[in-house]
Amino acid sequence: MNTAHQLHKPLTSTPVGRRERRRAETREKLFRVAMQLFAERGFFATTTEDITEAADVGQGTFFNYFPTKQHVLTVLTEKQMERVAHAREEAESGKMPIQDVLRELMHRIAQEPGKSQALTRSLMTALLSNDEVRQFARDTMGRGRETLSEMIKLGQKRGEIRRDRKPAELAMAFQRNVIGTLVLWAMQTEGDLDAWIEKTFRDFWGMVSSQ
Amino acid sequence: MNTAHQLHKPLTSTPVGRRERRRAETREKLFRVAMQLFAERGFFATTTEDITEAADVGQGTFFNYFPTKQHVLTVLTEKQMERVAHAREEAESGKMPIQDVLRELMHRIAQEPGKSQALTRSLMTALLSNDEVRQFARDTMGRGRETLSEMIKLGQKRGEIRRDRKPAELAMAFQRNVIGTLVLWAMQTEGDLDAWIEKTFRDFWGMVSSQ
Numbered sequence: 001m002n003t004a005h006q007l008h009k010p011l012t013s014t015p016v017g018r019r020e021r022r023r024a025e026t027r028e029k030l031f032r033v034a035m036q037l038f039a040e041r042g043f044f045a046t047t048t049e050d051i052t053e054a055a056d057v058g059q060g061t062f063f064n065y066f067p068t069k070q071h072v073l074t075v076l077t078e079k080q081m082e083r084v085a086h087a088r089e090e091a092e093s094g095k096m097p098i099q100d101v102l103r104e105l106m107h108r109i110a111q112e113p114g115k116s117q118a119l120t121r122s123l124m125t126a127l128l129s130n131d132e133v134r135q136f137a138r139d140t141m142g143r144g145r146e147t148l149s150e151m152i153k154l155g156q157k158r159g160e161i162r163r164d165r166k167p168a169e170l171a172m173a174f175q176r177n178v179i180g181t182l183v184l185w186a187m188q189t190e191g192d193l194d195a196w197i198e199k200t201f202r203d204f205w206g207m208v209s210s211q
Numbered sequence: 212m213n214t215a216h217q218l219h220k221p222l223t224s225t226p227v228g229r230r231e232r233r234r235a236e237t238r239e240k241l242f243r244v245a246m247q248l249f250a251e252r253g254f255f256a257t258t259t260e261d262i263t264e265a266a267d268v269g270q271g272t273f274f275n276y277f278p279t280k281q282h283v284l285t286v287l288t289e290k291q292m293e294r295v296a297h298a299r300e301e302a303e304s305g306k307m308p309i310q311d312v313l314r315e316l317m318h319r320i321a322q323e324p325g326k327s328q329a330l331t332r333s334l335m336t337a338l339l340s341n342d343e344v345r346q347f348a349r350d351t352m353g354r355g356r357e358t359l360s361e362m363i364k365l366g367q368k369r370g371e372i373r374r375d376r377k378p379a380e381l382a383m384a385f386q387r388n389v390i391g392t393l394v395l396w397a398m399q400t401e402g403d404l405d406a407w408i409e410k411t412f413r414d415f416w417g418m419v420s421s422q
Binding site for chain 1: 335338345348384386389391397398399410414417418
């Protein structure tokens with residue numbers, strides 16, 4: 001019923017020179033391998049050596065890309081911000097109803113941390129127990145809410161979203177719903193995250209739509 | 212505007228004999244002290260010795276009450292279940308609109324883990340990274356949703372809650388909203404949880420009410 005969010009091209013921008021391209025590839029590889037290990041062993045039990053070994057690069061290489069293990073997670077927050085920016089472009093293009101743009105965004109935002117229940121738990125644990133991770137996640141989510149608010153304002157202008165509520169509050173409701181869904185889903189032993197998100201979106205949209 | 216949730220008597224049932232009363236008091240004391248330490252040091256950095264020392268009881272005493280440190284958290288889940296059961300009684304008595312019963316419950320459920328942002332983070336971390344804690348929290352929340360569903364069914368019967376939605380799904384939305392709010396709030400450096408919950412409840416009620 002809703003598969004549009006799975007059909008997108010990768011969001012990473014393409015660097016021009018060969019050297020820049022290789023750098024971007026290695027950074028992406030370190031990120032992917034790290035996420036895999038965080039899911040398998042947990043964020044805290046994974047060392048930077050585990051990551052470089054699994055990525056098949058020299059031990060010191062890690063620090064050419066990230067000052068600390070926590071900083072790997074900035075790649076995730078960047079990717080999430082790119083998804084939000086992409087959604088705003090779609091909203092501004094006017095080709096899709098805001099409802100579809102926001103639904104797709106909610107699925108896509110949940111997808112990366114929700115690759116597995118173990119990964120969600122590992123990332124949420126890092127977020128909650130490490131001051132540095134929490135601080136940049138908080139900043140990124142704050143910027144995410146600003147962009148969401150702009151999309152919601154657009155939806156209000158077009159008569160798709162109710163006008164008696166502040167865009168910032170509805171943007172907060174969006175994030176609250178995604179996080180609540182991820183945590184509840186990650187507590188279970190099984191379950192299709194996309195199906196969980198679809199239900200959550202229905203509730204969220206019922207709350208914000210102008211009907 | 213909404214202070215009813217702060218005016219309640221303590222929910223712990225009163226044991227009859229002196230010995231039982233003392234046992235209950237010690238158990239409650241160990242729980243309180245543990246929660247304090249979890250907030251200050253984190254769940255994992257707190258040892259059972261830290262707890263017995265701070266509670267001023269013998270080291271071995273701890274294990275007369277709880278088989279492991281994780282089991283201290285069963286007291287929290289018991290208390291949460293008592294709050295849900297209490298809300299159901301209020302709902303069944305018919306003295307209050309279901310809206311007020313659910314609002315009060317949402318505030319009261321958030322209050323205990325939300326004593327401080329550090330405590331919320333510590334408890335969520337324990338929940339997400341410890342299999343045993345997660346399992347009993349999952350079971351308790353499942354039972355919580357059943358009782359919530361009964362209240363919602365009652366609200367539907369009385370025409371207060373929309374009838375085109377399954378009670379179990381609205382109960383899930385209730386928990387998703389509370390958890391999402393707690394996590395987002397716990398990521399901030401400041402903020403009045405009761406004010407956050409009040410906004411969340413407004414959104415939740417807007418979604419479930421028959422209008």
